[in-house]
Amino acid sequence: QVQLQESGPGLVKPSETLSLTCIVSGVSISGYYWNWIRQPPGKGLEWIGYIYYNGSTNYNPSLKSRVTISLDSSRNQFSLKLSSVTAADTAVYYCVRGESFGVWGQGTLVTVSS
């Protein structure tokens, strides 16, 4: 059974870098697209970007200048870094497998506040 679990700080200060990791179990990280999605409280879903198992990445143009997604095959996990955060980056962050988002993590709330 494929499972994805987000981990990382729940509180980040403005102007700092948000860092999250998605731990993948039940399947090798090789051979799939791995995405990050976010959802501000009470709002809709926003795609942040993906990394393919070969290391190639693609980011939402609106966030591209601040986003880095990386992959660690040895640990079967992938990560998100979002720099220069503001209150507008407060959201539930999801890690998701696949080109068409077939498997989701449970999500983790990250609040940006001093």
Added chain:
Amino acid sequence: DIQMTQSPSSLSASVGDRVTITCRASQGIRNDLGWFQQKPGKAPKRLIYAASTLQSGVPSRFSGSGSGTEFTLTISSLQPEDFATYYCLQHNSYRTFGQGTKVEIK
């Protein structure tokens, strides 16, 4: 960038009703579209992929249709557990979600 226009943004319906939600893409996306259901406090769940293929384990009252720029999610007979918010997603170029449709009890 491809924009996805989803309608309606909300609807009220009764158990047993037939419900239709539409997504329109700003340019052709072949059948690179999925539909998702989200309940409060939970992660979204994929219902349909490739525009019309039912995800394993999803009830057959859910169906998807369309290709190119116009897509539809239909719930043939609304059940109590179907009250939720629904999103479309295109994955033809980058990834873009529709704005969501909240299905409420009438």
